[in-house]
Amino acid sequence: MNWGFLGFGRIARKFLESLNAVDGEVAYAFASRSNAEALQEEFPNVKVYDTYEALLADPQVDIVYISTTHNFHCQNAIDALQAGKHVLCEKPMGISSDEISRMTQVAKQSGKFLMEAMWMRFLPAYRKAIEVVKSGEIGEVKYMTASFGFRSEDKLTQDGRLLNPDLAGGALYDVGVYPLTIVSDLFGWEPRDFKAHAIKSSTGVDETIQIQFDFGNDRMAQVLGSIALHTNKEACIYGEKGFVRMPMFWKGESYEIVKGDETQVFELPMTSTGYAHEIIEVRDCILQGKTESDLFTLNDSLMSARLVERILSTIFN
DSSP states (O other): OEEEEESOSHHHHHHHHHHTTSTTOEEEEEEOSSSHHHHHHHOTTSEEESSHHHHHTOTTOOEEEEOSOGGGHHHHHHHHHHTTOEEEEESSSOSSHHHHHHHHHHHHHHTOOEEEEOGGGGOHHHHHHHHHHHTTTTOSEEEEEEEEEOOOGGGSSTTSGGGOGGGTOSHIIIIIHHHHHHHHHHHOSOOSEEEEEEEEOTTSSEEEEEEEEEOSTTOEEEEEEESSSOOOOEEEEEETTEEEEEETGGGOSEEEEEETTEEEEEEOOOSTTTTHHHHHHHHHHHHTTOSSOSSSOHHHHHHHHHHHHHHHHHHHO
16 A cells, blocks of 8 residues: 655654565655655655645545644544545544544544554564463453653653643653553453542643552552653563563563563564554555454544543543
8 A cells, every 4th residue: 555644753754664664565655844855855755745635635645644743633634534545543543532533433434444553552572461361371360550651851841742732742642541551451441440640740731640540350550651750661460370571561572471480581573663563454454344453443542532531630620
Protein backbone atom coordinates (compact mmCIF):
# COMPACT_ATOMS: atom_id res chain seq x y z
CA MET A 1 0.00 0.00 0.00
CA ASN A 2 0.98 3.62 -0.47
CA TRP A 3 1.24 5.41 2.88
CA GLY A 4 0.74 9.11 3.43
CA PHE A 5 2.05 10.79 6.59
CA LEU A 6 0.20 13.65 8.28
CA GLY A 7 2.86 15.36 10.37
CA PHE A 8 6.50 14.39 10.26
CA GLY A 9 8.35 14.59 13.55
CA ARG A 10 10.50 12.26 15.65
CA ILE A 11 7.94 9.45 15.95
CA ALA A 12 7.16 9.59 12.22
CA ARG A 13 10.84 9.04 11.46
CA LYS A 14 10.92 5.91 13.62
CA PHE A 15 7.72 4.74 11.98
CA LEU A 16 9.19 5.37 8.52
CA GLU A 17 12.20 3.20 9.33
CA SER A 18 9.91 0.32 10.24
CA LEU A 19 7.68 0.91 7.22
CA ASN A 20 10.71 0.56 4.97
CA ALA A 21 11.39 -2.83 6.62
CA VAL A 22 7.99 -4.27 5.63
CA ASP A 23 7.83 -5.71 2.12
CA GLY A 24 5.25 -4.12 -0.15
CA GLU A 25 4.58 -1.07 2.00
CA VAL A 26 5.63 2.26 0.48
CA ALA A 27 6.24 5.67 2.01
CA TYR A 28 4.52 7.54 -0.81
CA ALA A 29 3.78 11.02 0.51
CA PHE A 30 4.40 13.32 3.47
CA ALA A 31 2.42 16.38 4.49
CA SER A 32 4.00 18.95 6.76
CA ARG A 33 2.87 22.49 7.37
CA SER A 34 6.19 23.53 8.88
CA ASN A 35 9.05 21.88 6.97
CA ALA A 36 7.77 20.64 3.61
CA GLU A 37 10.64 22.16 1.64
CA ALA A 38 13.31 20.59 3.86
CA LEU A 39 11.58 17.21 3.70
CA GLN A 40 11.49 17.30 -0.10
CA GLU A 41 15.24 17.87 -0.16
CA GLU A 42 15.80 15.06 2.33
CA PHE A 43 13.41 12.61 0.63
CA PRO A 44 13.54 13.34 -3.12
CA ASN A 45 11.68 10.12 -4.00
CA VAL A 46 8.69 10.93 -1.80
CA LYS A 47 5.90 13.36 -2.66
CA VAL A 48 5.81 16.17 -0.13
CA TYR A 49 2.79 18.41 0.40
CA ASP A 50 2.64 21.58 2.46
CA THR A 51 -1.02 21.02 3.39
CA TYR A 52 -2.84 17.99 4.76
CA GLU A 53 -5.71 18.62 2.37
CA ALA A 54 -3.46 18.18 -0.67
CA LEU A 55 -2.18 14.83 0.55
CA LEU A 56 -5.70 13.58 1.30
CA ALA A 57 -6.78 14.60 -2.21
CA ASP A 58 -4.07 12.42 -3.80
CA PRO A 59 -5.81 9.31 -5.18
CA GLN A 60 -2.58 7.30 -4.96
CA VAL A 61 -2.58 7.43 -1.13
CA ASP A 62 -4.15 4.26 0.26
CA ILE A 63 -3.63 4.74 3.99
CA VAL A 64 -2.74 7.66 6.24
CA TYR A 65 -0.48 7.55 9.29
CA ILE A 66 -1.24 10.40 11.70
CA SER A 67 1.39 11.66 14.14
CA THR A 68 0.32 15.25 14.68
CA THR A 69 -0.14 16.58 18.22
CA HIS A 70 -2.87 14.86 20.25
CA ASN A 71 -5.39 17.67 19.95
CA PHE A 72 -5.51 17.33 16.15
CA HIS A 73 -5.86 13.54 15.92
CA CYS A 74 -9.65 13.42 15.80
CA GLN A 75 -10.16 15.90 12.98
CA ASN A 76 -7.17 14.60 11.03
CA ALA A 77 -8.54 11.05 11.20
CA ILE A 78 -12.07 12.08 10.25
CA ASP A 79 -10.78 14.10 7.29
CA ALA A 80 -8.70 11.13 6.11
CA LEU A 81 -11.57 8.64 6.46
CA GLN A 82 -13.95 10.94 4.61
CA ALA A 83 -11.34 11.24 1.86
CA GLY A 84 -11.54 7.46 1.44
CA LYS A 85 -8.28 6.57 3.18
CA HIS A 86 -7.57 3.89 5.74
CA VAL A 87 -6.13 5.36 8.97
CA LEU A 88 -3.53 4.42 11.56
CA CYS A 89 -3.48 7.15 14.21
CA GLU A 90 -0.92 7.62 16.95
CA LYS A 91 -2.04 7.26 20.53
CA PRO A 92 -4.03 8.66 22.14
CA MET A 93 -6.24 8.48 19.06
CA GLY A 94 -8.69 10.84 20.72
CA ILE A 95 -8.55 12.96 23.85
CA SER A 96 -12.12 12.14 24.86
CA SER A 97 -14.56 9.28 24.50
CA ASP A 98 -16.74 11.58 22.39
CA GLU A 99 -13.89 11.99 19.90
CA ILE A 100 -13.39 8.23 19.71
CA SER A 101 -17.10 7.70 19.15
CA ARG A 102 -17.15 10.28 16.34
CA MET A 103 -14.13 8.74 14.64
CA THR A 104 -15.58 5.25 14.94
CA GLN A 105 -18.87 6.38 13.42
CA VAL A 106 -17.12 7.98 10.44
CA ALA A 107 -14.96 4.88 9.97
CA LYS A 108 -18.06 2.67 9.85
CA GLN A 109 -19.76 5.01 7.40
CA SER A 110 -16.71 5.04 5.14
CA GLY A 111 -16.02 1.31 5.38
CA LYS A 112 -12.34 2.10 5.90
CA PHE A 113 -9.90 0.63 8.40
CA LEU A 114 -9.17 2.62 11.57
CA MET A 115 -6.81 1.76 14.41
CA GLU A 116 -5.05 3.48 17.27
CA ALA A 117 -1.30 2.91 17.07
CA MET A 118 -0.84 1.18 20.43
CA TRP A 119 2.26 -0.47 19.02
CA MET A 120 3.34 -2.38 22.12
CA ARG A 121 0.37 -4.76 21.84
CA PHE A 122 1.85 -6.09 18.60
CA LEU A 123 5.40 -6.71 19.81
CA PRO A 124 6.47 -10.39 19.98
CA ALA A 125 7.88 -10.21 23.54
CA TYR A 126 4.85 -8.34 24.86
CA ARG A 127 2.34 -10.69 23.28
CA LYS A 128 4.18 -13.79 24.46
CA ALA A 129 4.53 -12.50 28.02
CA ILE A 130 0.81 -11.79 28.26
CA GLU A 131 0.07 -15.20 26.76
CA VAL A 132 2.30 -16.88 29.37
CA VAL A 133 0.53 -15.07 32.20
CA LYS A 134 -2.91 -15.97 30.87
CA SER A 135 -1.85 -19.63 30.53
CA GLY A 136 -1.55 -19.85 34.32
CA GLU A 137 2.23 -20.20 34.40
CA ILE A 138 2.48 -17.96 37.48
CA GLY A 139 -0.92 -18.89 38.89
CA GLU A 140 -3.83 -16.55 39.42
CA VAL A 141 -2.75 -12.93 38.99
CA LYS A 142 -3.45 -10.75 42.02
CA TYR A 143 -1.32 -7.66 41.58
CA MET A 144 0.61 -5.80 38.91
CA THR A 145 2.67 -2.66 38.56
CA ALA A 146 3.77 -0.67 35.53
CA SER A 147 5.63 2.60 35.21
CA PHE A 148 6.65 4.75 32.30
CA GLY A 149 8.50 7.92 33.18
CA PHE A 150 11.10 10.04 31.43
CA ARG A 151 12.47 13.55 31.66
CA SER A 152 13.46 15.59 28.63
CA GLU A 153 14.63 19.05 29.59
CA ASP A 154 14.20 20.54 26.12
CA LYS A 155 10.55 19.43 26.03
CA LEU A 156 9.64 20.58 29.54
CA THR A 157 9.45 24.23 28.59
CA GLN A 158 6.45 26.50 29.07
CA ASP A 159 5.75 26.46 25.31
CA GLY A 160 6.66 22.80 24.76
CA ARG A 161 4.10 20.23 23.64
CA LEU A 162 4.31 18.08 26.77
CA LEU A 163 3.20 20.84 29.14
CA ASN A 164 0.80 22.61 26.81
CA PRO A 165 -2.85 22.02 27.80
CA ASP A 166 -4.02 23.30 24.40
CA LEU A 167 -2.07 20.45 22.75
CA ALA A 168 -3.44 17.85 25.18
CA GLY A 169 -0.17 17.68 27.07
CA GLY A 170 0.43 15.85 30.31
CA ALA A 171 1.80 12.55 31.53
CA LEU A 172 -1.38 10.49 31.33
CA TYR A 173 -2.03 11.26 27.67
CA ASP A 174 1.61 10.99 26.63
CA VAL A 175 2.90 7.92 28.49
CA GLY A 176 0.33 6.86 31.08
CA VAL A 177 -1.80 5.15 28.46
CA TYR A 178 0.84 2.42 28.14
CA PRO A 179 0.58 1.24 31.78
CA LEU A 180 -3.21 1.51 31.55
CA THR A 181 -3.21 -0.72 28.48
CA ILE A 182 -1.11 -3.50 29.98
CA VAL A 183 -3.35 -3.49 33.06
CA SER A 184 -6.37 -3.77 30.76
CA ASP A 185 -4.88 -6.83 29.08
CA LEU A 186 -5.24 -8.76 32.32
CA PHE A 187 -7.87 -6.98 34.40
CA GLY A 188 -9.97 -5.12 31.83
CA TRP A 189 -10.79 -1.43 31.42
CA GLU A 190 -13.31 -1.02 34.24
CA PRO A 191 -11.84 -0.97 37.76
CA ARG A 192 -14.21 -1.24 40.68
CA ASP A 193 -12.44 1.68 42.32
CA PHE A 194 -9.28 3.75 41.96
CA LYS A 195 -7.38 6.58 43.57
CA ALA A 196 -5.29 8.95 41.46
CA HIS A 197 -2.69 11.44 42.64
CA ALA A 198 -0.85 13.90 40.42
CA ILE A 199 1.93 16.45 40.53
CA LYS A 200 0.81 19.32 38.32
CA SER A 201 3.00 21.58 36.23
CA SER A 202 2.81 25.36 36.29
CA THR A 203 0.73 25.14 33.10
CA GLY A 204 -1.86 23.01 34.89
CA VAL A 205 -1.28 19.61 33.30
CA ASP A 206 -0.24 16.45 35.11
CA GLU A 207 3.52 15.99 34.90
CA THR A 208 3.53 12.90 37.14
CA ILE A 209 0.51 10.75 37.93
CA GLN A 210 0.06 7.63 40.04
CA ILE A 211 -3.09 5.52 40.09
CA GLN A 212 -3.98 2.66 42.41
CA PHE A 213 -6.68 0.35 41.08
CA ASP A 214 -9.02 -2.13 42.71
CA PHE A 215 -10.51 -4.53 40.15
CA GLY A 216 -12.37 -6.66 42.67
CA ASN A 217 -11.78 -10.33 43.51
CA ASP A 218 -8.55 -9.33 45.32
CA ARG A 219 -7.00 -7.96 42.11
CA MET A 220 -5.02 -4.74 42.39
CA ALA A 221 -2.76 -2.67 40.17
CA GLN A 222 -0.56 0.38 40.55
CA VAL A 223 0.63 2.46 37.60
CA LEU A 224 2.74 5.57 37.22
CA GLY A 225 3.29 7.90 34.31
CA SER A 226 5.65 10.86 34.27
CA ILE A 227 7.16 13.39 31.90
CA ALA A 228 9.31 14.83 34.69
CA LEU A 229 10.90 11.74 36.30
CA HIS A 230 12.99 8.88 34.96
CA THR A 231 11.52 5.58 36.14
CA ASN A 232 12.50 1.93 35.66
CA LYS A 233 9.93 1.63 32.85
CA GLU A 234 9.07 -1.96 33.68
CA ALA A 235 5.93 -3.95 34.31
CA CYS A 236 5.67 -6.72 36.88
CA ILE A 237 2.76 -9.14 37.01
CA TYR A 238 2.42 -11.08 40.27
CA GLY A 239 0.68 -14.43 40.56
CA GLU A 240 0.40 -16.99 43.33
CA LYS A 241 3.25 -19.10 41.88
CA GLY A 242 5.68 -16.35 40.86
CA PHE A 243 5.85 -13.24 38.74
CA VAL A 244 6.64 -12.03 35.25
CA ARG A 245 8.92 -9.02 34.81
CA MET A 246 8.83 -7.08 31.54
CA PRO A 247 11.74 -4.64 31.23
CA MET A 248 10.94 -1.59 29.08
CA PHE A 249 7.55 -3.23 28.62
CA TRP A 250 6.18 -0.80 26.02
CA LYS A 251 9.07 -1.55 23.68
CA GLY A 252 10.36 -4.76 25.23
CA GLU A 253 12.32 -7.47 23.53
CA SER A 254 12.41 -9.85 26.49
CA TYR A 255 10.52 -10.98 29.56
CA GLU A 256 11.43 -12.91 32.71
CA ILE A 257 9.59 -15.57 34.66
CA VAL A 258 10.60 -15.55 38.32
CA LYS A 259 9.70 -18.39 40.67
CA GLY A 260 11.45 -18.35 44.02
CA ASP A 261 15.19 -18.11 43.39
CA GLU A 262 14.89 -19.22 39.77
CA THR A 263 14.72 -16.71 36.93
CA GLN A 264 14.17 -17.63 33.29
CA VAL A 265 14.84 -15.00 30.62
CA PHE A 266 13.19 -15.18 27.21
CA GLU A 267 14.32 -13.04 24.28
CA LEU A 268 12.00 -12.09 21.41
CA PRO A 269 13.54 -9.26 19.38
CA MET A 270 11.40 -6.80 17.50
CA THR A 271 11.79 -5.96 13.82
CA SER A 272 13.41 -2.62 12.97
CA THR A 273 12.21 0.12 15.38
CA GLY A 274 9.26 -2.03 16.50
CA TYR A 275 6.50 -0.31 14.55
CA ALA A 276 6.83 -2.97 11.85
CA HIS A 277 4.61 -5.34 13.83
CA GLU A 278 1.63 -2.99 13.93
CA ILE A 279 2.22 -2.14 10.26
CA ILE A 280 2.02 -5.85 9.39
CA GLU A 281 -1.18 -6.17 11.42
CA VAL A 282 -2.74 -3.19 9.62
CA ARG A 283 -1.72 -4.55 6.22
CA ASP A 284 -3.08 -8.01 6.96
CA CYS A 285 -6.37 -6.67 8.32
CA ILE A 286 -6.94 -4.52 5.23
CA LEU A 287 -6.07 -7.40 2.89
CA GLN A 288 -8.65 -9.50 4.75
CA GLY A 289 -11.29 -6.81 4.38
CA LYS A 290 -11.37 -5.95 8.08
CA THR A 291 -12.13 -2.43 9.26
CA GLU A 292 -10.48 -2.86 12.67
CA SER A 293 -7.93 -5.10 14.39
CA ASP A 294 -8.84 -7.81 16.87
CA LEU A 295 -5.62 -7.04 18.76
CA PHE A 296 -6.50 -3.43 19.52
CA THR A 297 -10.12 -2.80 18.72
CA LEU A 298 -12.02 0.45 18.40
CA ASN A 299 -13.77 -0.53 21.62
CA ASP A 300 -10.35 -0.72 23.30
CA SER A 301 -9.78 2.86 22.19
CA LEU A 302 -13.19 3.90 23.51
CA MET A 303 -12.75 2.16 26.87
CA SER A 304 -9.25 3.59 27.26
CA ALA A 305 -10.54 7.10 26.60
CA ARG A 306 -13.34 6.63 29.13
CA LEU A 307 -10.91 5.46 31.79
CA VAL A 308 -8.57 8.39 31.11
CA GLU A 309 -11.54 10.76 31.44
CA ARG A 310 -12.48 9.22 34.78
CA ILE A 311 -8.93 9.54 36.09
CA LEU A 312 -8.44 13.11 34.94
CA SER A 313 -11.80 14.15 36.38
CA THR A 314 -10.65 13.11 39.86
CA ILE A 315 -7.47 15.16 39.78
CA PHE A 316 -8.72 18.27 37.99
CA ASN A 317 -12.21 18.64 39.46
